Amino acid sequence: MGVFDIIGPVMIGPSSSHTAGAARLGKMAGTILGEVPVKAVITLYGSFAQTYKGHGTDKALVAGLMGFAADDERIKDALSLAEKSGLEVVFKSSQGDYHPNTAEFELSGVSGKKARVRGASLGGGSIRITSIDGYEVEFAGEYYTLITIHQDKPGVIANITQILAQQNVNIAFMRVSRKQKGAQALMILETDQPIALRAINAMNELSGIQSALVVQPI
């Protein structure tokens, strides 16, 4: 709790959860995709599904996907800007046992890359990403966040953290999940310091790593 949690965030209205949080969710999903999105199927749950039009939740989610911050005055025009830039967007509503302000993104990027990201807007503009490509995860985008998809075998994580140690990067939180023993695993690692591009490149060279990606705090 700091003063800027009270006097802040600076944001586009009308709702910190349904607009500012939505923009941040979109931005996070776009960052996880890692390239310019050309198609987005966005499924809304709970209160998001019920009240998205009046709160501009749809505009904010799409604005975020295009990389706009929560205080970007273009949010209002995001749907037409998306159309102009060649981003096709489809909205769906569904029911699920999720936090009431949940959105799920199925994204396709310009090179054909795909990502499936689910997250919730928790109020006051803060968010939590809860699933990436079917892996259950939990992070808020408040730290430098390293996301790796790697093989579930001894030593892979040690090699990753070794690189961070060499760069003098301190790990604040970490969580590993897998769908099946010995198959693919996903790790979320939140750090106090920025992670340099060369560290990410080094990680991507490691054996057993399928992809390593850093999300800046948003």
Add this chain to the structure above:
Amino acid sequence: MINFKYIAELVELAESSKKTIAEVVWGWESEESQCSSDVVWNKMHAGLKVMQDAVRQGLQEQEKSFSGLVGGDACRFTNADTFLGPVVAKAAAYALGVSEVNARMGKIVACPTAGSCGIVPGAILAVGEHLKCDDKVLVKALFTAAGIGAVISSNATVAGAVGGCQAECGSAAAMAAAAVTEMLGGTPKQSAHALALALKNLLGLVCDPVAGLVEVPCVKRNAFAAVHALLAAQMALAGIESVIPADEVIEAMYRIGLDLPRTLKETSEGGLAKTPTGERITEGING
């Protein structure tokens, strides 16, 4: 180490160090965030500028919100003759304007929430003009307001979904009351009384927005709460005290919030949202 969990501790810290609440909170944020006091100041100043822009925009533009329910009232209010004093009239107009900017997807500062974003700017900017003060005084006022909000948020809640509108507009009015008291030369104790008086008199206020939108009754309520904050500050400056201390009022607000039925906590399942007109509007928008 600057540390406070309660208003009483914040007041004690200010008094024992002969500082204002604003200065204590500014120092506290600098320590907590490990940022220099300049960085913290500049960030708050940036927030102030967004608030000032929102007021300007709010008074000029008449565009309606997406639902068409709000927009144009700040203009209407400013252009009409008024029998109110200029500070009160400006506070109301500014609060309306900022809230309308929020409703039409303009840029605002959540304070403490988007739904209550007009109250603190409305009150402090109107008083700032009355005092003919520079931005420094206004930035300090925002630190005072933020300190009060931080205590409320950590001991109670500022979320309408948890505590009803008393937690949002009530907290914002309390923050504004304490800030205005300090702007006008009140002591930290007087600021505490001002916030207690402001919050006490909005206890029980429910969150029942029509169609779930931050529009009805939110936009006009911001104007009411800004004026409410001025009265609380004026009482405190006159030496009027709240019988119930600020921390106990905050605790009462939280308990009342928990006792409120969920239909009256941002679900739009009760109150104004369920009036015949409210339901008709809801069908028109979401139907």
